Amino acid sequence: MSMSDPVYPNNETRFPAYPEPGRSPGEPRYHPNLAPVARAESRSNLALNNAAENIGSAVGSAVDNARTRLQEMKQRFVVIRGRTQQDLSAKASVMAEDLKLQAQRTVTDARTRAERLARQNPFALISTAAAAGLVLGFVLWIRRDHAD
Secondary structure (H helix, E strand, O other): OOOOOOOOOOHHHOOOOOOOOOOOOOOOOOOOOOOOOOHHHHHHHHHHHHHHHHHHHHHHHHHHHHHHHHHHHHHHHHHHHHHHHHHHHHHHHHHHHHHHHHHHHHHHHHHHHHHHHHHHOHHHHHHHHHHHHHHHHHHHHHHHHHHO
16 A cells, blocks of 8 residues: 555445446445335335424414414403403492582581571580680690790
């Protein structure tokens, strides 16, 4: 062997540059240490690949359907929530109106009672107002003394 000759670890593993005699140019070449795949095995691999593709397509369409349904449910929830907010707003305004009417009735009733008491017992009303003024004046006088 000279220095210009290529060195291969094992001549059996080397593929020739040209097809071997007796082999057609389109026929695949296999490594001599590996057995070629039989046609039955390639058919089963093809069937497995097809089954895997079908399963993948089914899972993909199921995920797509789930996403679509979730979007629809989300939109329905927003619509229902909007309706609920409108219903609550309407109920709140009705309740506010009822409270307003009740407060007006209470004020009207208190005013009517005060007028009736003032007509029936004017002296009691005057003495009550004088006593309230005296107590208020006393409280303000004490507060002013403590503030200084």
